[in-house]
Amino acid sequence: MARSWHILREEGALTLCRQRPPRFNVAVAADLPKADPLRLAHQIRQDMWRALQDVRGFSPVVRVAQTAEGVRVTAGGRVLGLVSPVLAERIEAVLEKPANRGRWLRHAARGQGADL
Incomplete structure (x- = not known):
């Protein structure tokens, strides 16, 4: 069964998460040009999951x-247990x-027509 x-x-932001409330035990930020926020969030989430499913x-x-220049993406998420010091590096590699x-x-x- 798929979970939603x-x-x-x-105002000015969109957050995509599996569990509420969203929690960043680990996070990495990157700046990107303006783009549809929901489409962008889903694409980043998919690649981040592929890289971190282990x-x-x-x-x-x-x-x-x-x-002012585009969008700031903060990617990461909730981790049960200890957060490895290399986890942020792995997320950064996906973003960069x-x-x-x-x-x-x-x-x-x-x-492109969608706004935050």
Whole structure:
């Protein structure tokens, strides 16, 4: 049975999480050009999950907030138990990979009309 994702909207930001309230036991931020926030959050969540599915008790959380230059993405999530010091590095590698960024932005551009 598929569980739904919570989409929390506040002024200027969107948060995508599996469990409420969203919690960042580990988080990494990156700036990206303006794009559809929900499409972007889902794409980042998928890649982050693929990279971290071996982390026991990990539940992804992605927050996309408007900035003057585009959007600030905070990716990470909830971790049951101890947070490994390399976990943030693994998330950063997902966020900084040029192929990921290009794919995310192409996908998110299709829904360019959406705002936060």
